[in-house]
Amino acid sequence: MKALFDWRPLALVPALALGALLFVPSAPTWLTLTVAGLAMGMMIFIMASGLTLVFGLMDVINFAHGAFISIGAYAAASVLLAMKVQVQAPSLGANLSAIAAAVLAAAALAGVLGLFFERVVIRPVYGDHLKQILVTMGGLIVCEQLILVIWGPDMIPLPRPATLTGAVLLGDAAIERYRMLAVVVGLVVFASMWLVLSRTRIGLLIRAGVENTEMVEALGYRIRRLFVGVFVAGCALAGLGGVMWALYQESVTATMGMQVMVVIFIVIIIGGLGSVGGCFVGALLVGLTANYIGYMAPKLALGSNILLMVLILLWRPRGLYPVGK
Amino acid sequence: MIGALLSGDTPRSRLLAALLLLVLIGLAAAPWVFPGTRALNVAAKVAVFIVLAASYDLLLGYTGIVSFAHTMFFGIGGYGVGIAAAKLGASWGGLALGVLLSLVLAVVLALAIGLLSLRVRAIFFAMITLAVASFFQILASQLSSFTGGEDGLNFRLPAVLHDRLIAYYIVFASALALFLLLLRVVNSPFGRVLQSIRENEFRAEALGYRTVLYRSVANCLGALGATAAGVLYAIWLRYTGPATTLSFDIMIDLLLMVVIGGMGTLYGAAIGATLFVVAQNYLQDLMKLASDAAKGLPLLPELLHPDRWLLWLGVLFIVCVYYFPAGIVGRLRSMRRIG
């Protein structure tokens, strides 16, 4: 009796994409929209994955998650502005190395801040959800204000590196280069998380801990130590997501993290609180929906996420891939 | 007699009573004590936000639920008045209809949100309310023919409400009445059950109270309070728009007011709202002075910049959650016990 994989939620993604083909008149447009949707979904997944994992494992909700996204974006902006030469060079290698440096800086800064945040802000309120919501909201406000103190209130423009601007033509379809990179990065992040969770002992601990923390301790593991690591990883992922998102929007503002939080919450609710796989599918669905509806009925685009969430909750009230607890 | 008016929930601290009296007198005599349109605007805003914050305290402090949809109800009240006045003209009938419809809509929405998501954990509920409020914000900005979009609605009301003095006293008297009403609610048997549910839900269920029902009713009452506050604000401003009612910043401001003032006391909401609105308008001037004085020093001018006042409030907020869960009011009351 091999483990049976619940394929239906995952099947929604190609189903949605193919369904959209019925409404989008031309195939090239469909292709452009689909890649755009996948790219957006990947970026949202990266930003949201940390939050859902932290919640699933530690039962902690970090409303300040948006601040880590913003911080990652700002760190990247500083690095990319300092590496103007590599960014503007017409070489893919130089461009990617600049982005890699920015990503490293963003993840590192967000991770270190996450360490501080867990110890000082979150640890005193483990187990008290009300206080967690309040305290992390306070943290969000303070972080956002500190960003304004350090980097100033003006929007920082963040142009994409030279070889990643513009689009390639696949037949008649224009596919933005940067979006293709976003899809690749998203897949790499997801694959890495999947491998860690399913093939490593730490992954085993996390999966077990998400179900039953007490039992993991009763088996002899000091799982509280793992919490810190997972929290820091979650913040680092937020920082990474912030970099990708900032380059996507080609600008960095102090409130960008907070603005994307609503979408992130919708995605992790759709996916099932605590499920990385669910978060992945949910993010792709949200990204695709936003782009298809944005083309077909622009007025509905902004609210489409919420409608999608309602539909999915009607089908599966606990999300696509609920995790026990 | 004062005790009966306050439903038995007295300040229980000389300093607190003095502060509340100061606020009451200040608001009652505002047109004379604080001359000028800016001061009167601040006073009206204080009155409105006292009701808004108090109704939020009913949810947060007394029932223990964090909702991010409160500003949505604030907006429903404002838009009810605005849309009615814009579409039906400046008549009392139109105004009454607008108010009635917004109250009904508020109850329906609150019930829907409550019954659907109060069964689930606090975090889920908070996120759902955030999503719903966000959706409402989108609706308000998209249905611009109806709601005036991002610019909002400017409208005319029955002529007598255009007199600043009369409008102010209507807002003040209504706010006072609503606050006393809320005081009555939290000190009723219903309010006491709410508090016991907040303390220990498991036990309350075991004692036979259907907690979901109580929470839903509390949710509706809170929503009604916010809607009423929205109506008052719209009457005062003769304007409704997303920035003045639905913005998430206002939601954050409410959290700050209630927590710093003191959760679960209602008086805390009053003090918190007063301090916040006054500080928002006058503290920033002070901060500007300090920031200019610190010019040349590293970081300090930016930290003291008037636009950064939210930073300090945020820090104060966090400190309160950890060390002063009963906020200013709690601190004042405990001081009395020591002294």
Add this chain to the structure above:
Amino acid sequence: MAEPLLELAAVNTHIGQYHILHGVDFAVPRNQLTMLLGRNGAGKTTCLRTVMGLWRASAGGVRYDGRDITRAATPDLARLGIAYVPENMGIFAGLTVQENLLLASRGGPPDERRLERIFGLFPAMKKFWHALAGNLSGGQKQMLAISRAIVEPRKLLLVDEPTKGLAPAIIGAMIDAFRELKRDTTLLVVEQNFHFARSLGDTVAVMDSGRIVHTGTMPQLAADEQLQRRLLGLSLDSHQ
């Protein structure tokens, strides 16, 4: 006589404002199976959880193998050789049988001989090695829970109602398994099934309203029907 492996002295436990254990005293002798009996709500589960550090004793002390473990953290107790099998079995439904056992063997992949022993006691574990633990039947889950507890050498097994909700045929298999385990491990088992208790128990402690109301040997209790009725409201002879 050797010192008991586990000893509770005047243990009080509060959960929130509820006072559950009111001064519990009893000892678990080495290499024997001690049955902890009592009506529902007597505090038996609370006892086990207090020993395992999942709930903190508000007064009194717990000694294990000569050391005071009253304030010890749960993971440390597991490392000292105490295994805990909770009432709801605590298996990880989203992990396979293999992964459950892998997790339980902290020192690396499970020892071959111990695995053989487990397969001998519970052949189903071998059969469903790659199956998701959540898809197993109730009895198989219980077998997995116990397998997990013994995949590494343990000195003390705390088991909470192992036969709860199991079919009589499975209970028979459980009795055989526990008899085998008794040979080299000390066990403290909470039970409501008296047939099971009588077949396996060497020592017995009976709880009522958070207190120990009787300690002694199982043959002693089994022989005295009046005592049984007084303590448990039932005769140990009734097959359940």
